[in-house]
Amino acid sequence: MIETSILGSNINRVKVHNMQAVLLSLLYHEPAYRVQIADLTSLSTTTITNIIDELIAMGLVAENGVMEYSGRRGAGRPRSALHLVKNARFAIAVQFGVEIYRIAVANLGAEILVSHTFTFSRNARPRSIFDEITNQIEKIIVEENIERDRIIGVGVGAAGLVNYLTGVSTASYNLGWGDIPIRDWLSEKLNLPIVVDNNVKAMAVGEAFFGAGRNAGSLVFVYGRTGVGSGIVIGNHLLRGANLGAGEIGHMIIMTHNGLPCHCGQSGCLETLVSEPALIRQAEQAALENPSGLLALKLNSGGGRRSDLLFMAAREGDRDAIKIVEQAAYYLGIALANLVNLLNPQMIVLGGLYIQGQDLILPVARQTLHNTAVAGLGKKVELKATSFGWQAGIVGAAALVLTNLFYLNPEQI
Numbered sequence: 001m002i003e004t005s006i007l008g009s010n011i012n013r014v015k016v017h018n019m020q021a022v023l024l025s026l027l028y029h030e031p032a033y034r035v036q037i038a039d040l041t042s043l044s045t046t047t048i049t050n051i052i053d054e055l056i057a058m059g060l061v062a063e064n065g066v067m068e069y070s071g072r073r074g075a076g077r078p079r080s081a082l083h084l085v086k087n088a089r090f091a092i093a094v095q096f097g098v099e100i101y102r103i104a105v106a107n108l109g110a111e112i113l114v115s116h117t118f119t120f121s122r123n124a125r126p127r128s129i130f131d132e133i134t135n136q137i138e139k140i141i142v143e144e145n146i147e148r149d150r151i152i153g154v155g156v157g158a159a160g161l162v163n164y165l166t167g168v169s170t171a172s173y174n175l176g177w178g179d180i181p182i183r184d185w186l187s188e189k190l191n192l193p194i195v196v197d198n199n200v201k202a203m204a205v206g207e208a209f210f211g212a213g214r215n216a217g218s219l220v221f222v223y224g225r226t227g228v229g230s231g232i233v234i235g236n237h238l239l240r241g242a243n244l245g246a247g248e249i250g251h252m253i254i255m256t257h258n259g260l261p262c263h264c265g266q267s268g269c270l271e272t273l274v275s276e277p278a279l280i281r282q283a284e285q286a287a288l289e290n291p292s293g294l295l296a297l298k299l300n301s302g303g304g305r306r307s308d309l310l311f312m313a314a315r316e317g318d319r320d321a322i323k324i325v326e327q328a329a330y331y332l333g334i335a336l337a338n339l340v341n342l343l344n345p346q347m348i349v350l351g352g353l354y355i356q357g358q359d360l361i362l363p364v365a366r367q368t369l370h371n372t373a374v375a376g377l378g379k380k381v382e383l384k385a386t387s388f389g390w391q392a393g394i395v396g397a398a399a400l401v402l403t404n405l406f407y408l409n410p411e412q413i
């Protein structure tokens with residue numbers, strides 16, 4: 001939540017800033033040594049020693065063993081290695097989706113220690129669903145024997161539009177909800193700090209701080225499922241935009257003529273071409289036109305996720321299935337090329353539907369990106385699958401807490 005500011009810094013703010021730099025050095029370069037952290041942060045070894053002593057006293061950092069370090073200031077001399085004590089603090093993570101939510105406990109490394117999945121009916125009252133989430137969180141804290149003062153807070157990644165400043169889910173098209181005060185409802189009973197944000201923005205933060213994007217400098221996470229969204233992290237900063245709307249890649253208009261209507265009110269949006277419902281709609285149409293084809297047989301078999309059946313038919317050589325998947329991968333590649341032309345990120349990470357079918361989608365999307373982005377920029381961007389697989393959402397929810405209330409804002413630790 002750190003925003004750039006032209007306000008001056010007082011001495012306390014400087015201390016918090018230095019603490020942040022040390023914690024991030026330990027997160028990214030573990031194990032590390034005092035002189036190495038001094039090199040990384042450009043802080044004096046005295047400052048580093050004071051901060052590390054404080055962190056050791058709080059049980060957040062430990063020393064183990066002796067290692068050689070041949071950095072700028074410490075040539076060849078043995079140094080004691082420092083590491084974060086990952087299980088010294090915990091984050092509660094809630095991934096809130098359509099008719100399903102997960103609750104997990106993560107440590108300071110965003111490693112998921114416990115995870116439970118629950119379902120709910122979309123006809124249930126939103127308030128009763130969040131009361132149930134509160135009860136389940138309390139139950140997990142008791143069952144896992146977690147000391148309350150070791151819990152940094154609760155992070156919620158929710159689909160749809162979320163105002164992270166107020167913790168309100170302002171619109172969830174897929175549930176037909178609007179203005180759900182998630183943060184207030186949870187904090188009434190939990191008495192823990194609550195951070196609520198959009199689920200894909202949360203995934204981007206998770207990947208940037210704890211996954212493939214560590215030290216990437218700039219990263220865009222693109223997630224496809226019922227909708228298509230993205231999260232943009234530049235430096236340690238999640239780009240939100242002036243009205244919290246940055247990253248709405250699903251509504252980038254690709255087809256300016258004859259595009260299909262999108263729930264946002266426009267036509268021809270990326271989401272109408274590369275979301276899971278878009279692929280399934282095309283697969284069902286092709287199956288109707290060719291009822292004895294492999295794709296129709298797969299879809300009519302009834303077993304499993306329909307997008308999986310489409311990918312399976314494509315892997316087994318069904319021409320209609322291949323065409324549908326390759327066309328979606330092409331449009332995704334076009335959108336990524338537009339993204340690269342605009343932001344030139346170091347890394348693009350894909351999640352959800354695009355990793356479920358990554359063997360089919362990634363090669364075509366990558367080639368399109370290479371061919372389309374200006375001045376060869378597409379060849380330089382790293383395009384990869386999320387480090388966390390199906391756990392990307394829950395890791396992201398944990399990362400909301402770990403970044404906003406620990407690594408980037410270590411005032412209260």
Ligand SMILES: [Zn+2]
Pocket residue numbers: 250251262263264265266269271
């Ligand atoms: Zn749209």
